Amino acid sequence: MLIRAYLRASTQEQDAHRAAEALERFAQEHGHPIAARYAENASGAHADRPELRRLLEDALPGDVLLVEGVDRLSRMSAPDWKRLRSEIDAKGLRLVSLDLPSSHQALHARAGDEFAARVLDSVNNMMLDMLAAMARKDYEDRRRRQAEGIAKARLAGKYQGKPRNQEKRRHVAELLAADFSIRKAAAIAGVSPSTVQSVKREGA
Template identity: 50%
Template sequence: MFIRAYLRASTEEQDATRAQAELLNFTQSKDVKIASQYIESKSGAKMDRPELARLIADSHPGDILLIEKVDRLSRLPYEQWKKLKTQLIDAKIHIVVVDQLMTHGIINGSEENSMIAKVLTEFMIDLAAAMARDDYETRRKRQAQGILKAQELGKYQGRQPDLELRENIKLLINEDKSWSQVQNLWKCSRSTIAKAVKG
């Protein structure tokens, strides 16, 4: 049984590795180790996630997919969530969610074969996935309403770039720092660096 950690952020500007420490603390508290990590910056509302697909392909029956919260795995519409869940079930991958105690049984070694525990865990994950999707849609709707209202008032200017960050990036690039060094120092994406260099 290998534990495969999946870390996801919605955009390159966000830090996909943010939950690493929490996942590590969790596995240490259970006296187990993470065998590999799969990290990507892709929306949880999209099926096209290469690192998640690689995790599923790399997994053996009985392996564990470890995530911080269910929304790291899915903000998908119900039909697409069913498709992803079927892939996980067909691969015989167990899902363990750090903030969902009910999913910890497979790691704890307790109730691993209990049909009730498995049914409850599946129900809980389905419910959490539905709630994650609902939260995603609600935030998108509120964002659209806010933009519309700002446009009506003539106050909408769109998303503004972080000019201070871009200046700091330019300074480091001019000092012959590598893009990787800049990323590590400022916790920014390569696309942000490209925009700073270009602008």
């Protein structure tokens, strides 16, 4: 069993490594050191995240995907979350989240008690789906409040839009000109794939 820790923050201003110490302490308390860490600044509403994809590519059956909270893994719509869950299951990964105590048993799984394991998996799957739905609702609520605030500011003539990080966008343009893929350019520049796609469209 290898523990693969996934750390995510939504924006470049946030620290994706913020939860690293808590994850490390948790793994040590359960007698399993973290074998690999995957950290990135990207929206949890999208599945196409370079470090998440790399984790899934690296993972072997029986490995543990460790996250601080389910919302660090997903703020996706129900269909996208279902696809990601199917991919995690197909890889034979066990998902452990610090905010879901029942999932912690995956770190102490023993062979020979198939019935207990299936019952626990069923409970965990239900709880994971519920937490993922709550994370999505929180995301949609925040987006709605943000849109309402922008609309109000526009009516008052105060909204100027979010400033772009032109230095990062120039870096992305240089990477695209050097024939880097969208995913690779996003990982190197520290931006989301959607930002790379936006820069690519501007240069088309």
